[in-house]
Amino acid sequence: MTLANDNPANQQAAAAARLKRRHLVSWAFEKACLTLTLSAVVVLGILLWQVFSDGIHWLDLQFLQSFPSRFVEKAGVKSALYGTLWLVSLTALISLPIGVLGAIYLEEYAPTSRLTRIIEINIANLAGVPSIVYGILGLAIFVRFMGLERSVLAGAMTMSLLILPVIVISAKEAIRAVPSSIRLAAFAVGATQWQVVRAHVLPEALPGILTGVILALSRAIGETAPLIMIGALTYVAFIPEGPMDEFTALPIQIFNWTSRPQAEFHELAAAGIIVLLAVLLTMNAVAVYIRYRGTRR
Amino acid sequence: MSVLATSRNRWGEYLLGKLFFFCAFISVITTVTVIAILAVETFGFFQEVSVSEFLFGTEWRPLLHPKAYGILPLLAGTMLIVVGSSLVALPIGLACAVYLSEYASEKARNIIKPVLEVLAGIPTVVYGYFALTFVTPVIRGMFESTQVFNAASAAIVVGIMVLPMVASLCDDALRSVPASLREGAYSLGATSFEVSARIVLPAALSGIFAAFVLAVSRAIGETMAVTLAAGATPNLTLNPLESIQTMTAYIVQVSLGDTPSGTLTYKTLFAVASLLFGITLLMNLLANHVMRKYQEVYE
Amino acid sequence: MNQVNSTILETRDVYIKYAGEAAVKGVTLPIYEKKITAIIGPSGCGKSTLLRSLNRMNDFIDMVTQEGEILYRGTDLYAPEVDPVEARLRIGMVFQRPNPFPKSIYRNVAWGPTINGLEGDMNLRVERALKQAALWEEVKDRLDDSALNLSGGQQQRLCIARALAMEPEVILMDEPCSALDPVSTARIEDLLFELKENYTIVIVTHNMQQASRVSDYTAFMESGILIEYGDTEQVFTRPAQKRTEEYVTGRFG
Numbered sequence: 001m002t003l004a005n006d007n008p009a010n011q012q013a014a015a016a017a018r019l020k021r022r023h024l025v026s027w028a029f030e031k032a033c034l035t036l037t038l039s040a041v042v043v044l045g046i047l048l049w050q051v052f053s054d055g056i057h058w059l060d061l062q063f064l065q066s067f068p069s070r071f072v073e074k075a076g077v078k079s080a081l082y083g084t085l086w087l088v089s090l091t092a093l094i095s096l097p098i099g100v101l102g103a104i105y106l107e108e109y110a111p112t113s114r115l116t117r118i119i120e121i122n123i124a125n126l127a128g129v130p131s132i133v134y135g136i137l138g139l140a141i142f143v144r145f146m147g148l149e150r151s152v153l154a155g156a157m158t159m160s161l162l163i164l165p166v167i168v169i170s171a172k173e174a175i176r177a178v179p180s181s182i183r184l185a186a187f188a189v190g191a192t193q194w195q196v197v198r199a200h201v202l203p204e205a206l207p208g209i210l211t212g213v214i215l216a217l218s219r220a221i222g223e224t225a226p227l228i229m230i231g232a233l234t235y236v237a238f239i240p241e242g243p244m245d246e247f248t249a250l251p252i253q254i255f256n257w258t259s260r261p262q263a264e265f266h267e268l269a270a271a272g273i274i275v276l277l278a279v280l281l282t283m284n285a286v287a288v289y290i291r292y293r294g295t296r297r
Numbered sequence: 298m299s300v301l302a303t304s305r306n307r308w309g310e311y312l313l314g315k316l317f318f319f320c321a322f323i324s325v326i327t328t329v330t331v332i333a334i335l336a337v338e339t340f341g342f343f344q345e346v347s348v349s350e351f352l353f354g355t356e357w358r359p360l361l362h363p364k365a366y367g368i369l370p371l372l373a374g375t376m377l378i379v380v381g382s383s384l385v386a387l388p389i390g391l392a393c394a395v396y397l398s399e400y401a402s403e404k405a406r407n408i409i410k411p412v413l414e415v416l417a418g419i420p421t422v423v424y425g426y427f428a429l430t431f432v433t434p435v436i437r438g439m440f441e442s443t444q445v446f447n448a449a450s451a452a453i454v455v456g457i458m459v460l461p462m463v464a465s466l467c468d469d470a471l472r473s474v475p476a477s478l479r480e481g482a483y484s485l486g487a488t489s490f491e492v493s494a495r496i497v498l499p500a501a502l503s504g505i506f507a508a509f510v511l512a513v514s515r516a517i518g519e520t521m522a523v524t525l526a527a528g529a530t531p532n533l534t535l536n537p538l539e540s541i542q543t544m545t546a547y548i549v550q551v552s553l554g555d556t557p558s559g560t561l562t563y564k565t566l567f568a569v570a571s572l573l574f575g576i577t578l579l580m581n582l583l584a585n586h587v588m589r590k591y592q593e594v595y596e
Numbered sequence: 597m598n599q600v601n602s603t604i605l606e607t608r609d610v611y612i613k614y615a616g617e618a619a620v621k622g623v624t625l626p627i628y629e630k631k632i633t634a635i636i637g638p639s640g641c642g643k644s645t646l647l648r649s650l651n652r653m654n655d656f657i658d659m660v661t662q663e664g665e666i667l668y669r670g671t672d673l674y675a676p677e678v679d680p681v682e683a684r685l686r687i688g689m690v691f692q693r694p695n696p697f698p699k700s701i702y703r704n705v706a707w708g709p710t711i712n713g714l715e716g717d718m719n720l721r722v723e724r725a726l727k728q729a730a731l732w733e734e735v736k737d738r739l740d741d742s743a744l745n746l747s748g749g750q751q752q753r754l755c756i757a758r759a760l761a762m763e764p765e766v767i768l769m770d771e772p773c774s775a776l777d778p779v780s781t782a783r784i785e786d787l788l789f790e791l792k793e794n795y796t797i798v799i800v801t802h803n804m805q806q807a808s809r810v811s812d813y814t815a816f817m818e819s820g821i822l823i824e825y826g827d828t829e830q831v832f833t834r835p836a837q838k839r840t841e842e843y844v845t846g847r848f849g
Binding site for chain 2: 022023025026029030032033034036037039040041043044046047050051054097098099101102103104105106109110118119121122123124125126128129130131132133135136137139140141144161164165168192193194215218219221222223224225228229231233251254255258259266269270273276277280284
Binding site: 486 | 656682693695696697698711712
């Protein structure tokens with residue numbers, strides 16, 4: 001240190017040593033945080049490597065076009081892939097309108113009342129309820145009480161309940177991001193509440209809403225526990241043709257193969273995971289694209 | 298007001314408002330239904346099994362004779378997972394958050410944030426696969442006595458699974474601490490460690506606490522990784538190398554079989570699920586309450 | 597000791613750029629020991645940026661680059677062997693908005709000396725700093741209360757006390773009264789007169805009355821350029837530059 005100091009020399013040396021130690025601690029702390037952060041990146045790398053090195057050689061057209069089988073060479077994900085597509089489409093049809101309209105209510109219509117507060121708190125807490133509890137709800141209400149059995153519809157309704165809180169929360173955020181000056185301007189020229197929402201708020205908020213919906217749906221695609229609860233883990237060697245048909249889904253098929261003791265089936269599971277991750281990646285890419293388009297405007 | 302309001306037909310507007318309200322209200326209906334179903338079936342369960350046997354019994358054997366309905370082994374299994382995953386997720390998640398909010402350049406943030414999002418987006422069944430095919434062999438290589446299905450492996454992957462949530466919520470909490478506090482501390486001759494550890498972390502403490510509570514709640518409710526990797530042996534043990542069973546894994550185990558409604562086994566599902574739901578709900582309420590509080594502080 | 601007009605801090609041809617755009621352009625400015633130097637000018641003129649460079653607070657903003665020299669008792673503050681932490685020990689700062697830590701009043705004042713391991717009786721040090729900041733009488737019975745419970749004016753005096761507890765040589769003040777009401781402002785201005793007995797003060801302000809009331813020297817900046825510098829009385833009554841005259845008489849800014 002070269003700054004002038006009127007302290008005696010030894011005191012200055014002690015202070016300098018102390019400062020050096022503090023800098024060392026600070027440096028070590030930063031590096032420790034960095035190392036731990038990088039460890040998360042490394043773990044992701046290992047996980048992906050593990051999946052790809054195990055599964056990639058099973059991944060071919062035959063795998064995509066075959067039904068599950070006791071024989072490893074003949075087994076495939078056809079019914080699971082179609083089941084997942086059915087499931088996610090129906091889930092989107094059910095949850096998107098309900099979630100978005102619910103968010104519109106909470107952001108644009110709801111009075112500041114006790115009931116509104118209860119709804120808000122309730123949604124925040126529902127988002128943290130374990131997915132398996134939704135599975136039990138689906139089992140008791142949709143499968144048994146409503147008699148939908150193990151249908152795609154029962155699965156989609158269960159999944160819809162599961163992701164509704166996520167959709168509502170993200171749609172609310174997107175709606176809230178619309179500047180209130182737009183609303184005031186529209187109200188000032190005599191527009192009704194619904195006209196303001198439809199003509200001004202929704203178009204502005206749409207990219208944000210869609211991004212949130214897609215991310216919520218990709219959560220539904222990966223969920224396994226609720227589907228097991230409603231009994232979707234069965235041998236299904238056909239493609240659902242309507243909402244009342246039985247179905248299987250990718251994560252269910254992966255679970256099935258993983259839980260078998262034979263290593264070959266584990267490799268099939270890895271191949272199934274690659275297909276599942278590919279579906280998720282596609283959906284996320286769409287979400288990123290929509291977000292990008294939305295922010296560019 | 299009335300003169301204006303009646304001047305035109307606003308029935309459409311009125312009905313739309315009601316419809317929107319109903320959509321939002323579905324969430325409340327969901328909660329009420331969940332609670333009602335759990336309560337009814339659990340009540341039925343306690344007609345046949347005493348509350349004290351359920352809460353304090355040390356053996357859980359509902360599928361084999363002689364039957365026993367003590368939840369403690371399942372709770373112990375769940376706790377092993379919670380403790381193990383917390384050891385992984387809380388320190389690393391917090392370190393990630395500190396690095397992201399206090400040190401990382403814009404560039405580094407733009408790399409690390411997406412990696413965490415990918416980790417968060419990977420389905421839980423994939424983590425189960427990872428536990429079984431990678432983590433378990435590694436642990437068995439280190440400790441020979443390790444069973445094929447063991448709590449440690451599941452706990453580690455559950456930790457990896459909730460880590461992104463911890464990191465992102467803690468990051469939010471740290472970033473809500475005003476930059477002016479950091480500047481004030483630096484102007485007093487503090488090093489970056491002193492600013493982070495003595496000013497920023499204490500100021501963000503309630504947010505970090507909420508993040509930790511939510512992470513633990515997630516770990517309690519996690520299902521697929523523990524079902525695949527931790528086993529199906531209700532086991533009152535503290536040894537993470539043994540096979541155990543969590544509450545969630547038990548629920549899966551029962552539902553994999555075809556259990557007719559009305560039987561006692563069917564009702565155990567709901568008794569266990571009630572406990573699971575009750576614990577996680579309390580933790581979520583607590584965390585959300587704390588989070589709302591801290592968001593008010595710096596607004 | 598030569599107390600009259602000895603230079604403690606000095607900027608020499610300093611340029612500061614944000615992402616390539618110059619906010620401070622070639623400023624050369626002496627800061628005299630135990631005097632109050634005011635830097636005035638319209639908002640965005642670079643006065644805060646210049647002030648923050650005097651104790652290296654711009655280090656924390658990415659994309660800031662700096663040229664020229666800033667000498668503290670003859671040593672360049674930005675020389676590679678200079679530790680910014682130690683520089684900030686000697687040169688304290690008070691910010692535009694009061695920024696007390698969410699801790700007790702006592703711990704706010706004691707925080708800097710504690711982490712820096714300053715010797716001596718801490719209670720005495722805290723009391724002395726609070727007295728110097730004219731806050732002692734108001735808080736002496738509730739030192740353990742949260743600092744966030746104080747009023748805005750009290751919080752700002754606490755932040756001054758926090759800086760004083762480090763016994764710095766120079767205190768930089770970045771519009772310290774801009775968030776305060778007139779009564780609190782007057783109290784802080786009174787305080788400045790007392791502090792100048794022992795400290796060198798550099799104060800950035802856009803309040804011209806304040807500059808003319810409290811400072812010994814005044815620097816006027818516009819668009820990053822130091823237009824005029826001199827004795828405060830001279831700058832306000834007989835400015836050498838036309839722009840200065842227009843500004844201090846309130847014709848723009």
